[in-house]
Amino acid sequence: DTGVSQNPRHKITKRGQNVTFRCDPISEHNRLYWYRQTLGQGPEFLTYFQNEAQLEKSRLLSDRFSAERPKGSFSTLEIQRTEQGDSAMYLCASSLSGITYEQYFGPGTRLTVT
């Protein structure tokens, strides 16, 4: 068990560019979550998958954001036409559905939009 991994760890992009982040969950976990965190705040829920199905999206998730989990394993989060307000830490977590739903987080991807 290598834990949840995220790539890249840091991304600096110019406003208007598209960016894509990847998350690899703990292998036996069927749930995968994306969160956004800004300084001094707790993580805010964006979306989650159970296996390959995207079951819920937050109203925070604008049309510029899209997420996929094509085979129920890794997931990608794409932001199109980035804005300065998208600058944040993007966190991925995974869990097993069932008894505890205990979440395990990756190291995060720090996005800076200039």
Next chain:
Amino acid sequence: KQEVTQIPAALSVPEGENLVLNCSFTDSAIYNLQWFRQDPGKGLTSLLLIQSSQREQTSGRLNASLDKSSGRSTLYIAASQPGDSATYLCAVTWSGGSYIPTFGRGTSLIVHP
């Protein structure tokens, strides 16, 4: 609205003190409550998870308690050390929903030598 509040937002203590971090939540119909630690610029590390049917959980110098009726949880850290300096976040998963936790803003702890 289901909300999670952590007070104080920041805390500075001398090494060796026993300390208590507080988490309050607005709806007592919880499924579980999880405490996390976050170091600057890093992801969250799970410390303790308390199921709705439990009153407390312990791991080493950490003890977390849960009182659903009053909408409170506390994280007790015994004999604090400089290495305990971090932000501590509380997350509540409510019953009857999608089992997606709601996070507090955290308490930023500094333990100075």
